[in-house]
Amino acid sequence: MxxxxxxxxxxxxxxxxxxxxxxxxxxxxxxxxxxxxxxxHIRSNSQIGSFDRIAVMAALNIAHELVQAQSQNPPPPQNNRAITERVVAMQERIDAALAAATPDDK
Incomplete structure (x- = not known):
């Protein structure tokens, strides 16, 4: 790698x-x-103005899509750990990017 x-x-x-x-x-x-x-889409279809709140709503929507997809087509057991690790790594990157944003960006 x-x-x-x-x-x-x-x-x-x-x-x-x-x-x-x-x-x-x-x-x-x-x-x-x-x-x-x-x-x-969330910003244009709601009254939410805060970047952080929009990000949380988007994350919840995407997580919901993932849960639905997994329940319809559960991955083989050997892939669960790899998928979980990738989702956790992506969440950590998102958290780090949001934490690095200046107060003016929020």
């Missing part, structure tokens, strides 16, 4: 630098685009 390097993603007009290994870069970019779309 390669060393993690910063990758720039833009979510809801805000720039974040996320550490990511080269072999995971495309997945990160796809995830960032999906998150951006979810957040834009």
């Amino acid at each position: 390669s060393e993690a390097k910063p990758v720039k993603v833009i979510i809801l007009g805000k720039e974040f630098h996320i550490a990511c290994r080269e072999e995971e870069r495309d997945d990160l970019m796809t995830a960032a685009l999906h998150l951006d779309e979810k957040m834009r």
